[in-house]
Amino acid sequence: MKRLALSFGSGLLVAGITAVVWWNGFREPYAMADAPRVDVTVRAEKSRYPDVRETAEDVDTLVRVYVQRLKGGDAKGIAELAGPAYERPGPAAAQYVRTYGRAAGGPVEVTVREGVVSYFNPVTVTYEDTGQRQELLLVKDDGHWWIGLGKGDPAAGM
Template sequence: MTESYRKRLWVAAVALAVLGAAVTTWWLLRDHAPYALRKTPAVKVAVRAVKSEYPDVKETADDVEPLVKVYVQRLQAGDATDLARIGAPWYTGREPAAQKLITRYGAHAGEPVEAIVQDRGVPYLTSVKLRFSDGQKQVLELSRDHHDVWWLQLGDGDPVAP
């Protein structure tokens, strides 16, 4: 093996290591959820975990907070198609179910909302009790898929299907 060949091999190995580190960093830092808050309408949602002896309830609350905020925002916006998109993909009838939620809770979503994540003891399921500022209450059932993305159980389906 010539000295020139060894240098090229070494440069290629370093380049491959740098590329691998960059891809790994991108993968770890990217947002895995296929949904995000929009600029409008503004939402006021306080998400917290129920008092529990289990520390993972706080972690679950942190994990589901983006979904809960997106839910309240889509509910407030009144767009059933957008609301249906945060429904678990393995459910059917998401859009009609979303329209029912908008009809029932949409008018309450514009004011501050308190969301209390419950302790279910099942790692891929949780429920969230919403308290709207006018006293209206709602319980959201959420499922987590194999990619650690949380979804709203919306429509007809099996919460543990993924």
């Protein structure tokens, strides 16, 4: 009986460790909040390469979180979306909130364009209510997409 209890306990320990590693290692480091609600459409530009469509699916959560934080005036939250190789993203994030924050309250269309390499992707963010357009560079590092925000070399972490 002791042996069965010990085996069961060991199994639970392994399952627990596996769950913690999965939770911390494979989930995205950012997530949508319940509020504010945003109206964001993410699409791939027309391309003969299927990876543009795949990238649009991959970056969907990131750009929605970006617009949500922008609408909420959360410059600190936007700075947290900066790629790991970028330093001092705070001033750029604050400028984005001042420039585009109000526009993020209406419909927003994000177009994922063809990147030169698979881990850099330019996107165009169009704020339909104001007609403003914003160009962002998305950088893939350590399995997650980030925004090129602040000073840094996007290829440093590659």
